[in-house]
Amino acid sequence: MRLLIPDVPRGTRKPNNFDLIRLAMALLVVWSHSFALYLGTEAFEPISLLCNGLYNSGNIGVMVFFIVSGFLVSQSYLQSASAFDFMRKRVRRIYPGYMAATTICAFVVVPLFSTVRDTSFIQIPKTIAANLLLRNYFPPSNAFASNPYANTINGSLWSIPFEFWCYIGVAVLGISGLIAKRRFVVILALFVMGTRILLDILDRKPGWGVVGDIIGWPYLWFVILPSFLLGMIAYQWKHVLPARPYLLIAAIASAIGACWLNRHLANFVFAPALAYVTFYAAFSDVRPLQSLFSRGDFSYGTYLYAFPIQQILFATWGHALSFPIFIVLSMALSLLAGLCSWHAVEKHFIRRSPHVLSGRKLAGV
DSSP states (O other), rough: OBSSSOOOOOOOOEEEEEEHHHHHHHHHHHHHHHIIIIISSSSTSSHHHHHTTTTOOHHHHHHHHHHHHHHHHHHHHHSSSSSSHHHHHHHHHHHHHHHHHHEEEEIIIHHHHSSSSSTTTHHHHHHHHHHHHTOOOSSBTTTTTTTTTTTOOOGGGGGGHHHHHHHHHHHHHHHHHHHHHHHHHHHHHHHHHHHHHOOOOHHHOOOOHHHHHHOOOOOHHHHHHHHHHHHHHHHHHHTOOOOOOOHHHHHHHHHHHHHHOOHHHHHHHHHHHHHHHHHHHHHHHHHTTHHHHHTTTOOOHHHHHHHHHHHHHHHHHHHGSSSHHHHHHHHHHHHHHHHHHHTTTTTSSSOOOOOOOOOOOOOOO
């Protein structure tokens, strides 16, 4: 049986398309945000129309980020010497690019595109300290006051603290030994997905007070966490997941069909279907531009800088730029920012190596 995720002996390399997929998803987010930041709504975005307004390109891009992350971060933990070694690698991956991007936004973008701002010295250490806690903080201002999304400096950063909390969760599961219990992660994913549906039926979106302030809006966890857990599940069950073209077609059809049948059904079906499509593409024998992506992972920087770049474009030219030109410039400049972020900042903090699939066995099933 051909496996969806080929297994290889530990220490050997299996080519994949993860870097290409992540960059494509970053650009998909740029595409989706173009509708919001230029037109003021993503309702007319093609994927949103295809999915009956329940999901759009931006949603899919972020979900795939978490799916891929769940897979690769699980692998990283199991191949790390210790939980400390694992967290050290995760900090080196997240923080340098994030701190550079938030600092540029706070002390370059805000002063240039705001007429009212807090110029007190205290904002410098306050901004840096808050963002060391991944708070996505910028000095108070009225930047981009005339844009459809006024006073929003970088709306894409919401996912970064959620991502880092997922890393902490993997470390906790690893230390407790639960990461090796495959059925536990499956049950956890089903519980989270089921809870989201129950909250939607009851029309409840709890905030949880101080807890929510620390870990992020709890309801959003029930939306995004299943994607990360599905990536973990794919890694844990990679020895048995079949790769079948008819399953790929069924996954795509079921995801779209569920969006038109019932939103609760869609919220249960969409993420698993998207996970299957993601890994089918990741380990496809078709590997376009593979040599280009051996030079670095440009997706993170592209994602970090795209939103402020799009805000700047609209603040500077507004509707004098046609919508297609706005999209092309947004993607081109965001990709350029991603290249610069990788070469100027990120690559100096991480050891770049091709993704490896481990042959290490998971016990305690």
